[in-house]
Amino acid sequence: MTTQPPDVTPSFGLRPAPSATRARDERPGVSGLAPGELEAWAKEHGLPGYRARQVLDAVWRGRQAGFGEVLTLPPPVREQLGEAFRFDTMAETEVRLTDGALTEKALHRLSDGLLVESVLMHYPARAGARERHTLCISSQAGCAVGCPFCATGELGMERDLETAEILDQIRAAQRRLAADDKHLTNVVFMGMGEPLMNLERVLEAIEALNDPVRFGLGARHITVSTSGVVPGIRRLTALGPQFTLAISIHAARNPLRDVLVPLNRRWPVEEVVAAAREHAQATGRRITYELTMIEGINDTDADADALAELLRGDLAHVNLIPMNQVAHTPWTGSPASVVERFAERVRAAGIAVTIRFNRGTEIGAACGQLAAEHLGQPTPAVVQRRRERIVAQSAAALRGERTSEPSPIGAGEGGRA
Numbered sequence: 001m002t003t004q005p006p007d008v009t010p011s012f013g014l015r016p017a018p019s020a021t022r023a024r025d026e027r028p029g030v031s032g033l034a035p036g037e038l039e040a041w042a043k044e045h046g047l048p049g050y051r052a053r054q055v056l057d058a059v060w061r062g063r064q065a066g067f068g069e070v071l072t073l074p075p076p077v078r079e080q081l082g083e084a085f086r087f088d089t090m091a092e093t094e095v096r097l098t099d100g101a102l103t104e105k106a107l108h109r110l111s112d113g114l115l116v117e118s119v120l121m122h123y124p125a126r127a128g129a130r131e132r133h134t135l136c137i138s139s140q141a142g143c144a145v146g147c148p149f150c151a152t153g154e155l156g157m158e159r160d161l162e163t164a165e166i167l168d169q170i171r172a173a174q175r176r177l178a179a180d181d182k183h184l185t186n187v188v189f190m191g192m193g194e195p196l197m198n199l200e201r202v203l204e205a206i207e208a209l210n211d212p213v214r215f216g217l218g219a220r221h222i223t224v225s226t227s228g229v230v231p232g233i234r235r236l237t238a239l240g241p242q243f244t245l246a247i248s249i250h251a252a253r254n255p256l257r258d259v260l261v262p263l264n265r266r267w268p269v270e271e272v273v274a275a276a277r278e279h280a281q282a283t284g285r286r287i288t289y290e291l292t293m294i295e296g297i298n299d300t301d302a303d304a305d306a307l308a309e310l311l312r313g314d315l316a317h318v319n320l321i322p323m324n325q326v327a328h329t330p331w332t333g334s335p336a337s338v339v340e341r342f343a344e345r346v347r348a349a350g351i352a353v354t355i356r357f358n359r360g361t362e363i364g365a366a367c368g369q370l371a372a373e374h375l376g377q378p379t380p381a382v383v384q385r386r387r388e389r390i391v392a393q394s395a396a397a398l399r400g401e402r403t404s405e406p407s408p409i410g411a412g413e414g415g416r417a
């Protein structure tokens with residue numbers, strides 16, 4: 001395998017409007033409604049039950065852009081629907097192609113002006129493997145966790161996405177694919193945001209994805225990635241096998257993980273791995289551990305050995321991804337030889353390891369990278385201050401000192417998950 005040159009993303013025209021300046025459209029997005037809710041709405045409006053089914057068909061199978069185009073419905077019903085619901089919660093979507101059209105990065109503007117991104121990745125058919133079309137979606141606008149290597153983390157938290165706002169990223173991609181007679185085959189929650197901090201809506205969205213009457217995508221084709229919200233992982237375990245769980249581990253040693261994934265100050269790595277282990281045992285599904293590799297920071301032999309020790313004997317699979325460079329850090333992705341050496345040491349402990357050398361098409365790298373670009377670059381002085389802080393924190397962590405900074409998630413908030 002060889003490392004590809006970094007992906008150059010052409011810039012988008014869409015610019016965010018500060019959330020405070022624009023009122024949010026209060027009408028629920030129609031895709032967020034369960035079939036029973038639509039039936040109840042139809043009944044309340046004196047409409048026959050089959051009208052709800054016609055709406056569902058248009059929302060999930062149709063190519064219409066609004067209720068006005070759903071010709072199976074009488075005009076007054078189209079009007080009533082438009083008054084009650086939004087057909088699409090994405091006020092505007094702009095799509096850019098990269099990697100020779102193998103990656104489609106979409107920037108969505110929400111009704112209050114905030115921007116979120118989704119990334120559609122095409123994998124052509126290969127011997128023994130069918131073609132795949134994987135969509136990476138956002139669950140929040142921004143993210144409160146604040147991992148220093150992540151463009152979304154740098155933005156801070158804006159707000160949770162509504163169920164329909166999660167699902168409409170998928171509908172937008174499916175509409176584009178359907179135009180070429182293709183179908184979305186996989187959905188990964190690896191875009192902006194921490195899905196387990198918006199768990200109710202993420203679960204509602206997954207239910208709609210699984211539902212044969214709505215999107216009809218099998219649980220095996222859905223992956224949820226978390227930075228380690230332990231109560232959320234436990235709730236997922238109680239629900240049974242719904243999808244693949246991916247844990248963003250990044251470091252097996254607490255002092256370093258406190259810096260790379262600040263949520264570690266609330267739920268340390270052993271607790272995260274214990275919850276993931278219970279999940280694997282209860283569901284029989286292998287856990288994916290993602291490790292974004294940063295040169296000289298978390299890619300040493302000691303880090304590989306600590307990871308191997310932590311996961312030894314588990315139903316686990318490790319994914320190594322060299323970090324994609326972001327402006328506000330002085331860090332770069334680990335070179336291929338270092339990544340391969342790290343992989344070998346972890347494999348020696350009997351743990352399955354894959355390496356994803358990114359070129360912008362790969363999930364972690366493709367997602368979370370666009371956001372900062374649209375807010376404009378911070379001033380050089382701000383970048384310098386952030387860099388100095390990250391360097392000081394990681395140097396202390398590498399000496400084994402734990403940070404005294406608080407967790408980004410307040411004491412009560414984790415219970416929300």
Ligand code: SAH
Nearest residue numbers: 150190193194225226227248290323324364
């Ligand atoms: N908040 C969740 C899901 C969204 S982030 C989580 O952290 O798991 C999805 C993945 O993208 C994470 O594994 C994250 O570590 C990775 N990622 C973020 N920034 C990256 C970067 N600059 N280079 C490579 N991977 C990155």
Ligand code: SF4
Nearest residue numbers: 143145146147150153
């Ligand atoms: Fe949030 Fe995930 Fe980015 Fe960390 S890596 S800041 S948890 S989106």
